[in-house]
Amino acid sequence: MKFVDEAFIDVAAGDGGNGCVSFRHEKYKEFGGPNGGDGGRGGHVFAVADASLNTLVDFRFSRRHEAHRGQHGMGSDMFGAAGSDITLKMPVGTIISDAETGDVLWELLTPGETIMIAKGGDGGFGNMRFKSAINRAPRQKTPGWPGERRSLKLELKVLADVGLLGMPNAGKSTLIAAISNARPKIADYPFTTLHPNLGVVRVGPEQSFVVADVPGLIEGAAEGAGLGHQFLRHLQRTRLLLHLVDMAPFDDAVDPVEQARAIALELKKYDRALYEKPRWLVLNKLDMVAPQDRASLVKDFVKRLRYKGPVFEISALTREGLEPLIRAVYQQVRAQQVAEQPPQAEVDPRFAQGDPPA
Structure with a gap:
């Protein structure tokens, strides 16, 4: 359809x-x-x-x-x-x-x-x-x-709690398929995702949140490069953004830090409020990095990006690191939901005990 x-x-x-x-x-x-x-x-x-x-x-x-x-x-x-x-x-x-x-x-x-x-x-x-x-x-x-x-x-504008953001082929579709009931198209070429996908992530009994996967951004999207900004509107109602970064690009000339900066710049050009939403770094495809090199690679990436927020190291393909990510995301979403609820009016103790007012 x-x-x-x-x-x-x-x-x-x-x-x-x-x-x-x-x-x-x-x-x-x-x-x-x-x-x-x-x-x-x-x-x-x-x-x-x-x-x-x-x-x-x-x-x-x-x-x-x-x-x-x-x-x-x-x-x-x-x-x-x-x-x-x-x-x-x-x-x-x-x-x-x-x-x-x-x-x-x-x-x-x-x-x-x-x-x-x-x-x-x-x-x-x-x-x-x-x-x-x-x-x-x-x-x-x-x-x-x-x-x-x-x-x-x-x-x-789709209603989702969490939005996935990143370059094409960063692994967003693989991630949403691994953690939710969504079944998006997954392939080894850019722009596999052509329209937003929604998935429900079950954390526990009566504990869930909705995640949205939108087509990838590239540098120059504000000027119409790639699929442009047309799908970023679907992230405006989310409470949290997960910025996926491909830590093992096929092209050695590609710098993940520069890609991450380009995504942040495109967000800023599109909507300042969307740029200022809580945004967590999710470093993906670490299964393709030698175990002895992971720690130094992640440390160098965070240092060069000058990022001070939460960082999660995962492999969406092997499901490594997904459980801590899901738990942290749910806690963040739940905390925001509670904060957005209007305060309840104070009840007179006499009414609470069933006594009639004086």
């Missing part, structure tokens, strides 16, 4: 039905009076967050979405039926903004969350609404109100 994380759509709610001018016609009732009913309201357009979806591809080829208009009012005091609503299913994490101004209107962050993105027009009044003591045979009616029409931009 093609991965699409951006789409433009036009939505139109239904117009309200027109009111009706009608008079009661019945044998032996010479002055039956007005009985024209109101028009029905137009259908609304809703958007719902569907956890089973992970792409906006459905909206790439179906851009126009219209709800039905309301039925016109009728005689015999009959009101028109309301127009049918339509519901658009979107992935969790979709941002809905105005296509013209760019203003963010809504965000779908919770599975099942439903919002109204276009309101149907109200129905018009029939002539029975205008009956009064001095106007016993009104011939007035009002047309239905038009429904809302919007041009919207849909942008998907």
Whole structure:
């Protein structure tokens, strides 16, 4: 299935039905009076967050979405039926903004969350609404109100706790496959990953976190090199970034330190807030380094990079060092989740004991 994380759509709610001018016609009732009913309201357009979806591809080829208009009012005091609503299913994490101004209107962050993105027009009044003591045979009616029409931009930012970052072929796909239920494509050439992959990492009973793997960055991504910055948006909602570094590149001329610096620079160019997120170094492919050379290689790398944060030495292929990494990541994510929870209100001790207030 093609991965699409951006789409433009036009939505139109239904117009309200027109009111009706009608008079009661019945044998032996010479002055039956007005009985024209109101028009029905137009259908609304809703958007719902569907956890089973992970792409906006459905909206790439179906851009126009219209709800039905309301039925016109009728005689015999009959009101028109309301127009049918339509519901658009979107992935969790979709941002809905105005296509013209760019203003963010809504965000779908919770599975099942439903919002109204276009309101149907109200129905018009029939002539029975205008009956009064001095106007016993009104011939007035009002047309239905038009429904809302919007041009919207849909942008998907996946919801993940941890994001994997690194050069192409750094081993991100191998890592997410080793620690989670994700099964991305893995091959020995750059840019194997062409769209984000999500995986759930199980740490223990009721202990898990979600990790996102995005296509690799290269130097010059801000200018469009490689796949550019188009997938970095999916890391903006993460709580922690894991920066994977290939410690055993095939080309001896490649310097892992310079690659790590290039990734940090591209992050800074794209989004300062993303650059300032907690970012841990994960030194991968150490199984390809002689055991007696590992310590000196890692020490030299950290010293030249002038990095002072957590450093993890792993081999995603052999699973060496993954358990300490998973535990540390879970503790960090859990600590941030607790810190983000709103403080609970203090409970009066008398209520806690079941005593009534004074």
